[in-house]
Amino acid sequence: MAESLYQRDVYGQTLIELGKKRSDIIVMDADLSCSTRTGVFAKEFPERFFNFGVAEQNMMATAAGMASCGKTVFVSTFAIFASGRAWDQVRNSIAYSNFSVKIVATHAGITVGPDGASHQALEDIALMRVLPNMKIIVPCDAPQTRDAIMTAAETPGSFYIRLGRPKVETLANKGDFKLGKAQVLIEGNDVAIIACGIMVAESIVAAKSLAAKGIKARVINMHTIRPLDEEVVLDAARSCRGIVVCEEHTVVGGLASAIDEIVAEKYPVKVRRIAVKNRFGQSGEPAELLKEYKLTAQDIENAALVLAA
Amino acid sequence: MAAENKKIIELEAKAKQIRRLIVSMLAEACSGHPGGSLSATDLVTALYFSVMRHNPKEPLWQDRDRFHMSKGHCCPLWYAVLAESGYFGQEKLMTLRKFGSTLQGHPDRRVCGVDVASGSLGQGLSVGLGMSLAAKVDHKDYRVYVLLGDGEIQEGNIWEAAMASSHYKCDNLCAMLDYNGFQIDGKVKDVMGIEPLAAKWQAFGWNTIEIDGHNMAQILDAYEKAKNFKGKPTIIIARTVKGKGVSFMENVVDFHGRPPTKEEAVKAFKELE
Numbered sequence: 233m234a235e236s237l238y239q240r241d242v243y244g245q246t247l248i249e250l251g252k253k254r255s256d257i258i259v260m261d262a263d264l265s266c267s268t269r270t271g272v273f274a275k276e277f278p279e280r281f282f283n284f285g286v287a288e289q290n291m292m293a294t295a296a297g298m299a300s301c302g303k304t305v306f307v308s309t310f311a312i313f314a315s316g317r318a319w320d321q322v323r324n325s326i327a328y329s330n331f332s333v334k335i336v337a338t339h340a341g342i343t344v345g346p347d348g349a350s351h352q353a354l355e356d357i358a359l360m361r362v363l364p365n366m367k368i369i370v371p372c373d374a375p376q377t378r379d380a381i382m383t384a385a386e387t388p389g390s391f392y393i394r395l396g397r398p399k400v401e402t403l404a405n406k407g408d409f410k411l412g413k414a415q416v417l418i419e420g421n422d423v424a425i426i427a428c429g430i431m432v433a434e435s436i437v438a439a440k441s442l443a444a445k446g447i448k449a450r451v452i453n454m455h456t457i458r459p460l461d462e463e464v465v466l467d468a469a470r471s472c473r474g475i476v477v478c479e480e481h482t483v484v485g486g487l488a489s490a491i492d493e494i495v496a497e498k499y500p501v502k503v504r505r506i507a508v509k510n511r512f513g514q515s516g517e518p519a520e521l522l523k524e525y526k527l528t529a530q531d532i533e534n535a536a537l538v539l540a541a
Numbered sequence: 542m543a544a545e546n547k548k549i550i551e552l553e554a555k556a557k558q559i560r561r562l563i564v565s566m567l568a569e570a571c572s573g574h575p576g577g578s579l580s581a582t583d584l585v586t587a588l589y590f591s592v593m594r595h596n597p598k599e600p601l602w603q604d605r606d607r608f609h610m611s612k613g614h615c616c617p618l619w620y621a622v623l624a625e626s627g628y629f630g631q632e633k634l635m636t637l638r639k640f641g642s643t644l645q646g647h648p649d650r651r652v653c654g655v656d657v658a659s660g661s662l663g664q665g666l667s668v669g670l671g672m673s674l675a676a677k678v679d680h681k682d683y684r685v686y687v688l689l690g691d692g693e694i695q696e697g698n699i700w701e702a703a704m705a706s707s708h709y710k711c712d713n714l715c716a717m718l719d720y721n722g723f724q725i726d727g728k729v730k731d732v733m734g735i736e737p738l739a740a741k742w743q744a745f746g747w748n749t750i751e752i753d754g755h756n757m758a759q760i761l762d763a764y765e766k767a768k769n770f771k772g773k774p775t776i777i778i779a780r781t782v783k784g785k786g787v788s789f790m791e792n793v794v795d796f797h798g799r800p801p802t803k804e805e806a807v808k809a810f811k812e813l814e
Contacts, residue, residue, distance in 0.1 A: 280678060282674060282709070284701075285704070285705070287701035287705065289664075289667070289698045290667045290670070290698060290704075290705055291667075293664040293668050293698065294671040294674070294705070295671060296657055296664075296667075296671060297657060297667065297668035297669060297670060297671020297672045297673075298672070298674060299671070300657045300671070301603075301671070301675035301676070321667070321698070323661075324658060324659075324660065325664050325667070328649065329650050329658050
């Protein structure tokens, strides 16, 4: 059994690591520093941490002002507030100028669980994907979270990094992390499964089950949503009978839409989308919710079987 | 005293020159916002030509005082003072709002001297707060000036920023409220009243100074007082006249967002000689 870790814990530790190395690193939060784990940075570097209380719009535009003075600013809150509540500030004050503001949004997706629909961000990838200059990373596990944070810190410009609330299993043998370069975790030419975030682990389970049935599924970890690795998508389209896209997000505007846009224009193949279908979330345990919203390995396998037939 | 008077006379002449530039660029552009550009002219002219520490030859100088125009629609004023200061050539002003020009309808970083884009109202005080906190982190002594519109402070984001600026005791931050009393839909007091203004800002932890925003002596005095006030951010609530300096534009709400015609511009120039 592989280890399971909170992505947020790794985020907090990585911030400390960065803070020690670089004096230009500033961290901001909006009254959720315990949950997002920016609080551990605050303890270590109080003079470089700013809590803005329950006021996300102010936090985002303030981050822009800071970045204009040469700072690299990490801002954190829950994904629903980072992407929705402060969208106009993110658009006009941050992305428009491509400032080095790194939005690290935690508690994304349905697996927020008991808090229910108001707190379950199912739209955030879509809201960020429409903004020019915004780079988007959805790490699949805790070690990849560190890769994403380090990459964002080293790469000039605006970033949105999406983290979840629960612990996630660490996936083996992913290879090196490179912004905009997807990771092929399992080779196969019958059907391709492209996933991000926690859906990558589900995809691996599905691929193993498919293999037992004689179907070779290629599993692709699309950790970077923008810039998207078009080549890996087109290669999957050319070599497989179809593509299953999996994300813990609404079916509109996220990774599934991004894949659809590429294959529709450049190499039409059948696509099945494992994502939330035009519904708000609800309270429940993560496992119950993943089942209810059809985001399980079994759902992925079912879709792949249809495409491979 | 004589030196002070001379400075005031020079700044008044400079403000007149800035107003002429505003009128001519807007007439040329055939769109844009004269009313609020003209009402804030004296406040911003005093900053660039007397108060602020800046160097047009070194626009990214780290120790420069920062200015941010939160009410971005009044950028003709900003562009005019930047050009007059020497950040770029004056011939560029006539490209305002034209395709391919760096002088966009609302300002962005393509313009030499503009650090952060604006245009979506309510965000600029936060931007200034970020600059102010950056100065604190770096132990730098530069000051930050943010121009706000009176209609603009109806935005909730302004009050989030107001709360945070006093929480962090940003005494290097100075906001100027261009209180001309008008917004696009009419008088501010009819559209959405903002009084009692000074009391509101004081309740949010700010030092307030109320002045006549067209009296250069009062303007300079207010900036000096703001600079010397410690422990709190300062807001200069400046009573102004929308369209100031051009009689037929003064207090006419239509000129919030309508440029003068070529004929009106000629008339305006006569008044601004």
